[in-house]
Amino acid sequence: MTPTIFFLFGFLLCTINSHVVARDFCIADLNSRDTPAGYPCKSPTNITVDDFVFSNFKLGKPNQFNSSVATAYVGNFPALNGLGFSIARGELEEGVTIPLHLHPDTSEVVIAGSGNYTTGFISSDNVVYMKTLAEGDIFVIPKGLLHFGFNSGKGKVSALFVLSHENPSIQIVDLALFGNKLDSSIIQKTTFLDDAQIKKLKALFKGSG
Secondary structure: OHHHHHHHHHHHHHHHHHHHHOOOOOOEOOOOOOEOOEOOEOOHHHOOHHHHOOOOOOOOOOOOOOEEEEEEOOOOOHHHOOOOOEEEEEEEOOOOEEEEEEOOOOOEEEEEOOOOEEEEEEOOOOOEEEEEEOOOOEEEEOOOOEEEEEEOOOOOEEEEEEEOOOOOOOEEHHHHHHOOOOOHHHHHHHHOOOHHHHHHHHHHOOOOO
């Protein structure tokens, strides 16, 4: 009986403690350091309704892949701290592609807007799941899998992306291979690309080596 009693006692302590520290929300204190558990909470005395409003969800200039993206992550929208999701919106000109990339810690939901947006992912057993979405369609991309998207129609396309992390990480394959100082000979051995093509891509993505 003694082990059972200790277990129950420990469980009750944990339960009581979880209620003691439970809060309705935790607005990130961005002046503090980010941790694996998120940012520390801003003092409740300094919180106003404006902390729950994000007013800058506007598309900026096209990036190096010619897509325009706006993000609402905890770093610019502290109210997302601890909520386990973030939001992005994108707009692609005709013919533009979002290159292969992955989010190691994040699943993604794509909500199609106007135009014909084609998106897909590659499973760990190398099966491709790809679909051209109509406005209002929803597509799920599981956590940690390579995925992509592109404008497959005429005119611009738009989409909304909901990610299962308030500060999602991202690794873009092209930048990982060609946007750093990894020696070209190593890339050649591991990708089977010829040296001339590697140097061309390194120049495009500002890599060296």
